[in-house]
Amino acid sequence: MSFITVNNLWKEYGDQVVLENLNLSVKQGEFCTLVGASGCGKSTFLKMLLGQEAQTRGDLLLDGTAFPAEPDRNRGIVFQRYSVFPHLTVRQNVLMGLELEQKPLLGKLFGSARKEALARVDAMLESVGLSPSANKWPHELSGGMQQRLAIAQSLIMRPRVLLLDEPFGALDPGIRSDMHKLLLKLWQETGTTIFMVTHDLKEGFYLGTRLLVFDKTRHDPHSPNAYGATITYDLPIGQTDRTVLEHIDHSVSKTARYQAA
Amino acid sequence: MRLINRHPGRVSAILLGLLPFLLIMLIYSLASQQRLADNPNDKLLPGLEQMTAAVDRMAFQEDRRSGNYLMWEDTAASLKRLGMGVGIAASLALVVGLLNGILPLVRANLAPLVSALSMVPPLAILPILFIVFGLGELSKVMLIVIGTAPVMMRDVAQRVRELPGEQLIKIQTLGANSWQVITRMALPQTLPRLIDSVRLSLGPAWLFLIAAEAIASTEGLGYRIFLVRRYLAMDVILPYVIWITILAIVIDQILRFANRKLFPWYNAGGH
Numbered sequence: 001m002s003f004i005t006v007n008n009l010w011k012e013y014g015d016q017v018v019l020e021n022l023n024l025s026v027k028q029g030e031f032c033t034l035v036g037a038s039g040c041g042k043s044t045f046l047k048m049l050l051g052q053e054a055q056t057r058g059d060l061l062l063d064g065t066a067f068p069a070e071p072d073r074n075r076g077i078v079f080q081r082y083s084v085f086p087h088l089t090v091r092q093n094v095l096m097g098l099e100l101e102q103k104p105l106l107g108k109l110f111g112s113a114r115k116e117a118l119a120r121v122d123a124m125l126e127s128v129g130l131s132p133s134a135n136k137w138p139h140e141l142s143g144g145m146q147q148r149l150a151i152a153q154s155l156i157m158r159p160r161v162l163l164l165d166e167p168f169g170a171l172d173p174g175i176r177s178d179m180h181k182l183l184l185k186l187w188q189e190t191g192t193t194i195f196m197v198t199h200d201l202k203e204g205f206y207l208g209t210r211l212l213v214f215d216k217t218r219h220d221p222h223s224p225n226a227y228g229a230t231i232t233y234d235l236p237i238g239q240t241d242r243t244v245l246e247h248i249d250h251s252v253s254k255t256a257r258y259q260a261a
Numbered sequence: 262m263r264l265i266n267r268h269p270g271r272v273s274a275i276l277l278g279l280l281p282f283l284l285i286m287l288i289y290s291l292a293s294q295q296r297l298a299d300n301p302n303d304k305l306l307p308g309l310e311q312m313t314a315a316v317d318r319m320a321f322q323e324d325r326r327s328g329n330y331l332m333w334e335d336t337a338a339s340l341k342r343l344g345m346g347v348g349i350a351a352s353l354a355l356v357v358g359l360l361n362g363i364l365p366l367v368r369a370n371l372a373p374l375v376s377a378l379s380m381v382p383p384l385a386i387l388p389i390l391f392i393v394f395g396l397g398e399l400s401k402v403m404l405i406v407i408g409t410a411p412v413m414m415r416d417v418a419q420r421v422r423e424l425p426g427e428q429l430i431k432i433q434t435l436g437a438n439s440w441q442v443i444t445r446m447a448l449p450q451t452l453p454r455l456i457d458s459v460r461l462s463l464g465p466a467w468l469f470l471i472a473a474e475a476i477a478s479t480e481g482l483g484y485r486i487f488l489v490r491r492y493l494a495m496d497v498i499l500p501y502v503i504w505i506t507i508l509a510i511v512i513d514q515i516l517r518f519a520n521r522k523l524f525p526w527y528n529a530g531g532h
Contacts (some may be wrong), residue, residue, distance in 0.1 A: 073436030082425035097435035
């Protein structure tokens with residue numbers, strides 16, 4: 001049985017159809033990249049996986065049961081910004097999840113339990129390369145380091161699914177490629193199932209195991225919201241060539257122009 | 262160079278800032294001298310001499326009737342009322358504001374009431390407070406609470422709602438329950454904002470304090486000012502007003518300093 005199953009999934013806001021007839025089956029440990037023009041529902045799909053939005057019709061199943069309707073500790077998230085807590089240091093930020101899990105009332109760990117948790121935190125910081133900044137405040141970190149922190153904060157909970165919403169969109173190109181390497185390394189180490197939304201087609205084309213292109217197949221110039229997007233390409237990464245990339249690029253750009261008009 | 266692009270240097274900025282104060286003092290002392298030259302017993306614009314004599318009498322000599330140092334007694338009484346009033350108001354604002362900000366069910370239930378309460382002119386219900394709580398300390402403290410708490414509640418709730426939605430989602434994905442969301446995310450980030458809110462509320466708090474003291478009291482800075490008004494004792498009123506202003510500035514700066522020391526992440530642009 002597949003890990004995540006999507007069956008005839010629709011999402012509508014009033015008259016506006018965002019996603020139509022989505023079908024997908026994802027195995028555990030896959031790294032899916034979601035690309036498409038803006039407004040094509042890839043972030044909406046991510047929000048549904050997260051439990052922040054509910055589908056209008058259809059099924060969204062994790063291990064055969066419906067996704068919980070609110071965010072929980074099995075699904076980690078990294079947003080483009082504001083994913084870390086400004087009032088906690090780097091170390092405290094990563095420690096937070098462990099404290100919340102073990103102390104439902106106090107939300108704080110003390111003594112040997114804290115020491116044990118901190119050992120795990122420090123190992124996690126080491127693997128994302130933040131050890132030298134362990135006692136800094138988030139505002140003292142660069143954008144790339146803040147994203148490393150956000151990823152570490154999520155991964156220490158060992159979530160079953162890690163969701164990334166344009167995590168590197170605000171970073172410089174050089175930093176971005178460092179982050180790609182880090183993400184691939186962490187994914188191989190943890191075996192977590194990852195969904196990553198990105199604007200950058202090329203990023204989506206070589207990062208991960210599977211590329212999902214969200215696009216509209218039908219356009220009605222008089223009523224741009226009448227048709228929703230769906231998954232137009234579902235490609236295993238590494239078996240695609242330049243022509244396919246150009247084709248997808250062309251199609252997505254066309255949709256983007258329709259959206260803009 | 263355009264006027265909007267001309268910036269004063271450090272020294273000239275200080276001098277420019279001092280200038281209006283010096284001008285007011287100059288104009289006052291000229292007018293005061295003029296009146297005292299016409300009539301040495303003039304009470305309306307007392308000179309520096311009369312005012313220092315009055316301060317000496319009020320602050321550094323025992324009162325003949327009560328044996329107390331009146332100005333310190335007044336200061337202690339007023340600060341106690343102000344501290345209690347603002348303290349209670351801030352605590353209420355923290356609790357109600359936090360819950361209103363983070364729990365939609367509480368917000369639906371309480372926010373309209375808080376909005377309505379904040380529109381009631383506090384001085385209009387002062388008579389009710391006197392009737393209900395009597396003329397003692399409680400009614401004066403309650404006036405400050407009623408006058409400042411609702412606005413602070415709204416302010417705190419607004420600040421909580423301004424926390425990025427991403428954070429709220431993130432902490433849920435770390436497994437937080439509602440209580441933990443409040444205690445580990447919303448509360449610590451609200452405290453520095455509450456102090457900011459208290460600083461803004463100190464102005465109204467002083468207003469309500471002086472008003473309550475003027476109407477029913479036996480000591481306090483506001484009481485004294487209104488008492489000596491009967492004798493046109495400007496030599497006491499003016500130093501008292503300046504003293505109140507100094508107290509207000511000192512309290513404000515202490516809060517600002519405390520905010521910086523206690524919440525370094527907040528003031529370094531970390532929010």
